[in-house]
Amino acid sequence: MNDKQKLSETRIAGEVIFEGRMLRLERDRVLLPNGSETYREVVRHPGAVAVIALQDQEILMVRQYRYPIARETLEIPAGKIDPQESPLNCAIRELREETGYKGTMELMGTFYTTPGFTDEVMHIFLARDLVWDPLPTDDDEFLMVEKIPWSEALRRACQNEFSDAKTILGIMLVQEHI
């Protein structure tokens, strides 16, 4: 019996609990490696992108209110992937919507945000050579752009002064590559 056979879990049955605007909740009955059964609750998500946008040694960040945590955050621009949209095109669109800028895009990394309960995948891009080419923001999105010196952003990422994983991780990943 190889490792994969020892660890993997098999879906027996499942139901969609909720199908929303943003996410779908499923509850599956699964067969465990030891032959017993359990339930797994899974949030299905379309995937997302986030962008480190650099201009003149500064990074463009967005201040916004995050309803789930009931507080304002300062994050790198980010958003959900639309149906049939590529991560690259999503990155270009989200950066234009949230900051007004269009730039060259380079993929820095891809990871699962929290694979214990969701399949959400996050692609981090580095944007450079920015030119002004805005798109309107979403109707229900309210944000303010802030420019932060890159050295300051790096210090704040290392000292855990930003509040979300993709922002800290994105800044640290880009620092390894530029």
Next chain:
Amino acid sequence: MNDKQKLSETRIAGEVIFEGRMLRLERDRVLLPNGSETYREVVRHPGAVAVIALQDQEILMVRQYRYPIARETLEIPAGKIDPQESPLNCAIRELREETGYKGTMELMGTFYTTPGFTDEVMHIFLARDLVWDPLPTDDDEFLMVEKIPWSEALRRACQNEFSDAKTILGIMLVQEHI
């Protein structure tokens, strides 16, 4: 009008869509900064910890099957916080359950995993001075411990060879502090 007033969203009403073993899904009607209304779908989560456990220049990692993404991953030990449990006690318990070791714990950072749709917060601890003191693993958890040289783990984190955010971010955060 200050920034907070301009950006914040106010709950008008809400319903619990699903209350599961692991998470609760809520759907709230909210008032937006411009006076219009929308719905916000929120996954309520008890919070989690993850542990970078170092022993003789090696890091203890766990291989496990992640049902939401239908694949095996190699991650740092992690788990949900029990009711009334502190993040520190959770870190001590999870490391004992998943690897068999108990160690000194130092908080490295705290962040939201994906604040667009959940309040899940993740606390990352650094564990050192490990001694063998195992606890039984959860009934529905199947995993294998692997020891990886720290230099190798750092290289893999920087080159995006791990698959989840907390593992990559935890390794990079610890490298900044040791």
